Amino acid sequence: MVQEARTFDSDILILGAGGAGLFAALHAHKAAPALSIAVAVKGLLGKCGCTRMVQGGYNVALAAEDSIERHFMDTIEGGKWLPDQELAWKLVVLAVERIKELENELGCFFDRNPDGTIHQKAFAGQTFDRTVHKGDLTGIEIINRLAEQVWARKISRLEEHRAVELVKAKDGKGIAGVLFIDMRTGEYVFVRAKAVLLATGGGPTMYKYHTPSGDKTCDGLAMALRAGLALRDMEMVQFHPTGLLAGPHTRMTGTVLEEGLRGAGGYLLNGAKERFMPRYDPKGERATRDVVSRAMFSEIRKGNTTPHGGLYISMSHLGAARVAREFKGMVERCADCGFDLAGGLVEVVPTAHYLMGGVEFAADCSTTLPGLFVAGEDSGGVHGANRLGGNGVANSTVFGAVAGDVMAQWVRNKPLQLPDQSAIDAAVAECERPFRGGAKGNLGKIRDQLYDVMWERVGIVRDAAGLQQASAELDALDAELDASSLAHAERTFNLTWHDWLNLKSLVAVSRAITVAAAARCDSRGAHFRSDFPDASALETSMFTSIKDGSVTMKPVAFTRVAPGQSLLRNVA
Numbered sequence: 313m314v315q316e317a318r319t320f321d322s323d324i325l326i327l328g329a330g331g332a333g334l335f336a337a338l339h340a341h342k343a344a345p346a347l348s349i350a351v352a353v354k355g356l357l358g359k360c361g362c363t364r365m366v367q368g369g370y371n372v373a374l375a376a377e378d379s380i381e382r383h384f385m386d387t388i389e390g391g392k393w394l395p396d397q398e399l400a401w402k403l404v405v406l407a408v409e410r411i412k413e414l415e416n417e418l419g420c421f422f423d424r425n426p427d428g429t430i431h432q433k434a435f436a437g438q439t440f441d442r443t444v445h446k447g448d449l450t451g452i453e454i455i456n457r458l459a460e461q462v463w464a465r466k467i468s469r470l471e472e473h474r475a476v477e478l479v480k481a482k483d484g485k486g487i488a489g490v491l492f493i494d495m496r497t498g499e500y501v502f503v504r505a506k507a508v509l510l511a512t513g514g515g516p517t518m519y520k521y522h523t524p525s526g527d528k529t530c531d532g533l534a535m536a537l538r539a540g541l542a543l544r545d546m547e548m549v550q551f552h553p554t555g556l557l558a559g560p561h562t563r564m565t566g567t568v569l570e571e572g573l574r575g576a577g578g579y580l581l582n583g584a585k586e587r588f589m590p591r592y593d594p595k596g597e598r599a600t601r602d603v604v605s606r607a608m609f610s611e612i613r614k615g616n617t618t619p620h621g622g623l624y625i626s627m628s629h630l631g632a633a634r635v636a637r638e639f640k641g642m643v644e645r646c647a648d649c650g651f652d653l654a655g656g657l658v659e660v661v662p663t664a665h666y667l668m669g670g671v672e673f674a675a676d677c678s679t680t681l682p683g684l685f686v687a688g689e690d691s692g693g694v695h696g697a698n699r700l701g702g703n704g705v706a707n708s709t710v711f712g713a714v715a716g717d718v719m720a721q722w723v724r725n726k727p728l729q730l731p732d733q734s735a736i737d738a739a740v741a742e743c744e745r746p747f748r749g750g751a752k753g754n755l756g757k758i759r760d761q762l763y764d765v766m767w768e769r770v771g772i773v774r775d776a777a778g779l780q781q782a783s784a785e786l787d788a789l790d791a792e793l794d795a796s797s798l799a800h801a802e803r804t805f806n807l808t809w810h811d812w813l814n815l816k817s818l819v820a821v822s823r824a825i826t827v828a829a830a831a832r833c834d835s836r837g838a839h840f841r842s843d844f845p846d847a848s849a850l851e852t853s854m855f856t857s858i859k860d861g862s863v864t865m866k867p868v869a870f871t872r873v874a875p876g877q878s879l880l881r882n883v884a
């Protein structure tokens with residue numbers, strides 16, 4: 313017997329507790345301390361999501377020799393002229409404020425130069441060393457401090473609450489609230505809210521090899537698609553070249569071995585232990601992430617692989633003592649998996665890292681659904697075809713703060729809306745689907761098939777025939793999921809149920825990636841079509857926008873700078 317959803321009210325409801333969600337909560341509270349604010353999160357606040365996993369750092373133009381214009385140009389050129397320029401501009405301008413707030417108000421300590429200024433290191437694809445960091449554990453510093461500040465305020469926490477549906481008002485004119493499953497009890501909970509922030513962090517975990525945290529399964533994007541919102545740039549999935557390959561049965565597989573290994577002079581070898589990168593690019597292992605990932609994928613396709621089906625990274629020619637000294641964390645991570653990074657070979661494979669695509673939104677974080685706001689990796693348009701390393705956490709903190717400020721204003725003098733009860737009932741019925749029919753199907757097998765489809769046909773190299781085949785395979789997987797049911801009716805921490813829900817979200821968003829990739833008939837940034845290997849004209853750049861299952865190509869507005877121009881003085 314399924315209970316009715318328990319209901320309560322909040323002025324502002326935030327979905328997700330990463331950089332975007334926590335910044336939004338703190339800013340909304342600061343702007344209007346009397347408001348009721350709730351942060352709902354699939355995991356535990358402070359312990360989940362990818363902001364916590366940030367290793368490298370945070371891009372921001374602080375140094376006198378740097379400028380926001382330079383950071384902006386790097387972002388636009390890195391994004392292959394697809395970013396929304398107003399969003400990118402807001403990113404680079406407000407990153408300066410946010411990093412100061414993180415240090416001076418929220419208590420983060422970042423690494424410093426001997427003269428006391430903040431240390432900024434080099435990151436790939438940028439013309440200036442502007443990445444602020446705390447060693448290689450920057451995300452832990454940021455999330456721990458943000459979580460402490462949230463705990464210290466009157467902000468409600470709904471932990472281990474999984475959002476399952478964005479529910480519109482009865483008159484259809486805006487959002488009325490969000491339906492959740494309390495994962496601890498399995499009860500349905502409906503939170504009415506005047507403003508809702510979608511900040512569940514995207515995360516391409518539908519690929520066989522991936523880096524993001526396991527709690528991220530594109531739930532927010534799947535809910536946005538169901539609510540009829542447009543998603544842009546969904547074909548743009550960033551792969552990191554050196555994911556650890558430690559066998560199929562460990563979550564260590566797919567986790568990142570940092571870019572600095574290639575930067576320091578590491579070699580990539582194929583299964584025959586031959587260096588192959590110079591055959592693909594004169595920069596060898598130091599080429600950009602997309603180029604190296606594609607070269608690796610080609611070697612793997614040719615069958616030149618290691619025992620686990622990947623390639624090797626080799627550092628020993630640099631001297632084992634130096635490697636052990638400079639890459640202590642990476643050496644330890646590899647040792648945990650039985651590899652000797654300093655003196656031997658480590659198996660690696662490109663790994664899905666980041667979704668550049670997401671919900672279309674305005675610079676004030678509003679969406680086309682009144683009352684629904686979006687920030688962080690759930691949003692699309694800031695990065696275009698490629699995200700610069702270091703612009704991810706900047707994106708989530710900058711736009712999370714904007715959303716908090718804007719929502720605090722938005723809810724003023726607004727009533728809570730009556731929800732569309734039939735939409736709640738339909739969402740509950742959909743969540744209940746796997747409890748009907750006894751134990752049927754095999755979720756592990758469906759997950760493996762999804763991994764293979766996305767890796768083989770919608771991954772680093774794509775073509776029309778493969779994408780068409782993938783679409784049919786994803787439809788079949790969705791039907792198989794709908795026909796699957798669970799062995800146990802117990803709802804308390806029923807993780808198999810949540811696996812089923814995770815897969816439903818992942819398949820829905822995989823379809824969006826696939827149709828967007830089929831619609832983009834050129835190669836740019838993270839998207840490579842072997843049947844259209846060249847980039848189309850930058851001056852007439854279009855981005856993909858998917859809504860209700862179909863894709864529209866929309867022109868990029870060059871509001872600040874056009875291809876061939878620059879905002880930097882003395883540059884042609």
Ligand SMILES: Cc1cc2nc3c(=O)[nH]c(=O)nc-3n(C[C@H](O)[C@H](O)[C@H](O)COP(=O)(O)OP(=O)(O)OC[C@H]3O[C@@H](n4cnc5c(N)ncnc54)[C@H](O)[C@@H]3O)c2cc1C
Nearest residue numbers: 328330332354361362363368369475513688689702704705
């Ligand atoms: C290994 C790794 C290293 C990285 N290093 C860098 C770096 O050096 N620099 C950089 O700029 N970026 C880096 N990134 C990217 C960066 O982590 C992200 O861009 C950014 O942190 C995303 O922030 P967010 O707030 O949007 O999402 P997240 O921080 O991922 O938070 C998402 C939140 O949503 C919650 N959630 C998910 N689904 C639901 C649901 N259904 N209901 C309720 N809550 C839900 C999650 O539990 C989590 O709390 C890295 C990413 C990874 C994986």
